[in-house]
Amino acid sequence: MFRVIKTYAISQTDTRNKPLDFIYTIPLNVKSTQFQSVVSMEKIKVKAPATVANVGAGFDILGFALEQPYDELELSLVNGRGKAAFLSLEGYGKGKLPENEKNLCAIAVQKVMDKLNITGKDIEIKLKKGLPVSSGLGSSSASIVGALYGANKLLGGKLGETELLQIGIDCEAVYSGAHADNVAPCLLGGFVLVRSYEPLEIIKLGGVNGLHVSVCHPDFELETKKARAVIPKDVPLKNVIKNQSLLTSLIYGIAKNDAALVARSANDYVVEPYRASLIPGFDDVKKAALNAGAGSCSISGAGPAVFAFTLSKKEAETVSKAMACAFSKNGLGSRRYVSGIAKQGVHAI
Incomplete structure (x- = not known):
């Protein structure tokens, strides 16, 4: 089941119990409502942050989100046949990344549409890439997560964060292998720990003031x-x-x-x-x-x-x-x- 764990520490100068940041785990078989809504829209602009994975000794299990740089995406819901349509790319990757259905943004959006059995609408995608390609800053994850988040919102926010995480990991595996230490912090923010891949379990650790x-x-x-x-x-x-x-x-x-x-x-x-x-x-x-x-x-x-x-x-x-x-x-x-x-x-x- 979905667990929320509150931890406490005893200060040397103040003996009262002091709650730290909420730490919560996200088992694969549980739906979270954080990314769910009942309101649909026709257009959305999204910001997806760069991420640092591994963070030293945390190979494949630890990552955090940066305030900058970031990707920006614009997604529009139009009449169609249940397809993702990649329209344009600006910024990094121009001339290198595919600008068609093979772009990771389009792959991610298509997976959301297929999961929700969307047939009467298309989603058009415009990507302004602020992250260099193959940089070690989670460039592919930013594009994937931005596309997933935007598509989900356009289609009523029916998928929870656990489902979005799993789709994101599947998309990441297309080019660089299945790992969550970029996708998870890009989606959730702050520091994120991958406690387990099988079954998938993510722990959000939060931020650190003054770092x-x-x-x-x-x-x-x-x-x-x-x-x-x-x-x-x-x-x-x-x-x-x-x-x-x-x-x-x-x-x-x-x-x-x-x-x-x-x-x-x-x-x-x-x-x-x-x-x-x-x-x-x-x-x-x-x-x-x-x-x-x-x-x-x-x-x-x-x-x-x-x-x-x-x-x-x-x-x-x-x-x-x-x-x-x-x-x-x-x-x-x-x-x-x-x-x-x-x-x-x-x-x-």
């Missing part, structure tokens, strides 16, 4: 399949133990709203050492971020984007500039972003 993120995306693409292929099946036990400690500290820090603990816990000794070789200058970029004041630094998702945690926006600006400079010294231009944790996921604008 800032520096993101630097070098000017090249790295396909998720290629980044996964370099990870060995066997890794040293001592590195697994280090990662277990880091991941536990990270989750505890999020639950306690302890930005300082979270900021110094996003490191990875299991996956990062093998993927680092795919990102020119990564070691220099990470060193530059830490020297500039970051608490920790790692690869965002499959890369090539790199992220770092800081405790102030000013520090985040300094760190992002240092990361960009390090990439430049390795012959790569880059784009940098400074962001907070987006507590709200995909939403209408």
Whole structure:
């Protein structure tokens, strides 16, 4: 059944029980009403945020939403035959991504329409892509989740978040394998933990006050399949133990709203050492971020984007500039972003 778990902590200076953020799990066989409504519409504009997956030691099970960058979509409900019609693409991916029924937005919308047995209407899709393709920032997830959310709203909001999550994971699997650590935070916002894939169970952990993120995306693409292929099946036990400690500290820090603990816990000794070789200058970029004041630094998702945690926006600006400079010294231009944790996921604008 659907569970809402409220946790408490005892402060050293205040012995009263203090409720933390709501932590709730979403088992696959339960419908949530958060994304359901009874009001239909003819047009909707949607904003879908970038996401950072893995977050250091949380490979394939942890992710969070960024306030920027993001994709914007416009979906319109018109008379037709139950088909998704992709009309236009602006921004990143122009000339690279398909602008037809093979676009992930169209695939996602079609899955919603098929699930709801829609036959007398079409949904037209316009995508303004603010996320670079194959960047490690959840570019495909943003397009998928934005399309799912918009289509569901246009058709009366009949699908709950669990159903949307499962469809999103299925769409993600088309090109990069089935994983939820981008789709889930894009849909739900904040930090999100994948407790289980079979059966699917997602835990929303919420945001962390005072935590800032520096993101630097070098000017090249790295396909998720290629980044996964370099990870060995066997890794040293001592590195697994280090990662277990880091991941536990990270989750505890999020639950306690302890930005300082979270900021110094996003490191990875299991996956990062093998993927680092795919990102020119990564070691220099990470060193530059830490020297500039970051608490920790790692690869965002499959890369090539790199992220770092800081405790102030000013520090985040300094760190992002240092990361960009390090990439430049390795012959790569880059784009940098400074962001907070987006507590709200995909939403209408």
